[in-house]
Amino acid sequence: MSYVLTELSIQDFAIINKISVTFDEGLTVLTGETGAGKSIIIDAVQLLAGGRGSVEYVRHGTKKAEIEGLFTLDSNKHQLYETAKLYGIDIQDEMVVLHRTITSGGKSICRVNGKLVTLAILKEFGKLLIDVHSQHETQSLLNADNHIRLLDLYNEKQIAKAKKEYLSLFHKLSGLRKRYKELSENEQEISQRLDLLKFQKNEIEQANLVPDEDEKLEDERSRLSNFEQIYSGLQDAYNALYGEQKGLEWLNTASQALQRSQEHDTFIAEKAEEMSNHYFLVEELMYEIRNYTDTLEYEPERLNEVESRLNEINRLKKKYGSTVNEIIEYLGRIEEELEEITNKDSHISKLEKQIDGVYHDAYLEAKQLHDLRKEAADSLTKDIQKELKDLYLEKSSFSVSFNTQLKSGNEQYELNKNGFDQVYFQISTNPGEPLKPLHKVASGGEMSRIMLALKRIFAQHQGVTSVIFDEVDSGVSGRVAQAIAEKIQQVSIQSQVLCITHLPQVAAMSDTHKLIEKHEETNRTSTSVNELSKNEKINELSRMITGAHLTASAQTHAKELLDSASNYKEQMGKP
Known part of the structure; x- marks a missing residue:
């Protein structure tokens, strides 16, 4: 792993008075009764990553809510260092500290390694460090506008280089088209521009300026x-x-x-x-x-x-x-532009030839992008199918659909910043049913598994080491719950994973288990987070199984789940 969330401190945030939680590599599971504050901790992490804040997060009766996260790095070659250098932020001892304060007056104060930054800059660091998979994130994955970005990320090594070359030509083409439009449209504006340029030229020339x-x-x-x-x-x-x-x-x-x-x-x-x-x-x-x-x-x-x-x-x-x-x-x-406007017909003719030439070059680059994406789509489809099979969706069919838009009146492709491709992820969860867009998959349990399959694939390619699952296992049980537990454990081999769950199968698979509890002191509610010992973990798993009092059979089942999880991790080569 290139970096992990080592410590999270939260103060005066919602029902949380003050807590400081340390995290290790691997899979950390957070469990607790409904309303204990599990999702509040995820909300805090999302704010730390640049999420939208609100005064409602500030604990009643206090002036501000504060969240701070320490990330420990073991590599200085990641994009994080380039981003830090871009904004003049010093990274020492391979540690990055993100800090967010939200005042009761609605102000948001952000810092990276002690330096004040804007929310937009904090978000840039956050997206490189934290990947939260929650209901909101699910909606992001369902949004077809994000699918081409994910496909490009899947084969980033080849596609990023081709896309860089294409974008250089696309921006050049956009500039030429803009100039062509300025010269060929609205004679009145051109006439007014001509008068302005002549006035400016005359005013400057009359001054007879000498260099320096x-x-x-x-x-x-x-x-x-x-x-x-x-x-x-x-x-x-x-x-x-x-x-x-x-x-x-x-x-x-x-x-x-x-x-x-x-x-x-x-x-x-x-x-x-x-x-x-x-x-x-x-x-x-x-x-x-x-x-x-x-x-x-x-x-x-x-x-x-x-x-x-x-x-x-x-x-x-x-x-x-x-x-x-x-x-x-x-x-x-001014003199160049005056000459261009005065002789605009010849310039328009010249621009048309330039546009045709640059369009041709851009099209060839876009075609290369398209071919690389097609190859990536075939490979991605196979990987997703394998993930879905592991999650007992073996009869499902996944596909990456391509659509291109032609210009009206001719056979030229309409180029945009992504080339000429529009990409959609489609799926069919039952044999004989046609492929449909992801957002039309109805079952909540199926949705959870599809999202986990996608996350399992893309977590390997995004370069984000701290992955957070917020109740990704909702709507499932039995063998599917066990498959999800195994899949989350697989993600944790390459990434630090923090997971809020109600499933004992997932909790049993954890490397670290933390219990979140709500307390009432002096007529105020507060939240605590404690790491469980092995015996405490058995008791918590038993509670999750029965949902009520501890029983001998529930404890036996809990021990069996832990033994099964331990055997699975040994098979995966994880101690």
Whole structure:
């Protein structure tokens, strides 16, 4: 596993006062009575991953709800690091901390590793770290608009590269078509645009701008505005060097003193030469200061001219660019656009040829995408069929359906950001029945198994290591419940899995079992989470089996479930 949710802290969230839960790798099961707060914990995780918040989550009588999750990583090659670098977030010691605060006033405050981020950025990190499979997530999988994304994810290694090449051409094609539309439609808008460009061109040209002129003028204004200080400083420097008992004379005295003894000591000889060189350098510097001072002349008229010119340039900057160079560049673009509009017929003809050429190239890339998707669809269908068979839906048929949209009036395909494909997942759960879209599958038990089969496949390809199942086993029992338990255990081999369940078969398969309980203290309801020992786990499984008091037969059954789960995990190579 590349990373796991190591610790979750929740404070003043719904009926939760304050809890801190640690998680391990593998399958962690959360059980408890209805209303104890199991789904509330999942709600908290979803908010941590960037889900929609509400003031109703803030515990009554408190000012804010706080949720924090610590994720431990063992690889620095995942996309998470690229996302962190993009937003200037430092990841140290291979740990990422997501933090979300919701105030009673409705404000949402998000942090990643202590840095304030927007909700949208938190969501980007969340989708790379957490995958929640709940009723809402089921609806997401049922949405046909998401099916092409899932298919691309299934064979991401090949499809992502082909899609990148296609999108480059598609964006280029979109830009050309936009420009073609601008030139060929609405003569009135083009005429108005032409007038505006001519006015702007004339206004900029009349200014007779020179590259870097604003920087040079600002330097000159600084000198003219501070003439007195500059002149005084130069005079003081010159007077400190020239004259009797001044700096240059003392340097000369020091140089002569060293020269008198230089023939008796190599060190003195070396320093005498250095001192002589320094003397001539300072003497030259003094003459340069004097000569530059003689050139200075106070020019109030020139200062007014500079101020006036800068005011004119600043007026243009407000319209056309932050510097003179940017304004000149803008003028170049104006001239290009003017030439294009003035000779629009020839440009339209040129654009038509460019559009045809780029469309042809984009179509070829889209065709390659289509072929790769077809291959991926065949492989995905086989994998899904196998998963469904394991879940006692062996008579079901799964299919990936492709649809393409043609442009009206010709045989060209209508290209979009996905190429020319529209993809739909279809299924038939009974022999002889036609394939139907996923959302038309009626049985709740069948739906749970279909969704788990899809999740089992796509969890391997999404790169998200913390997978959360919120009552994915609803509506099933018997051998199907055991099959679901085994399937969830299989997911946990590659991913950390947190699972809320009411099925003892699933709970028995857990590597860690946590019990969620609701308490009443000082007329307030609160929730606690405790990890169960082996004996406590047997008792909880017994309660789940009978739904009432513990019985000897229920405990025996619970032990049998644990032994069966242990044997299954050994067969899967999981200790």
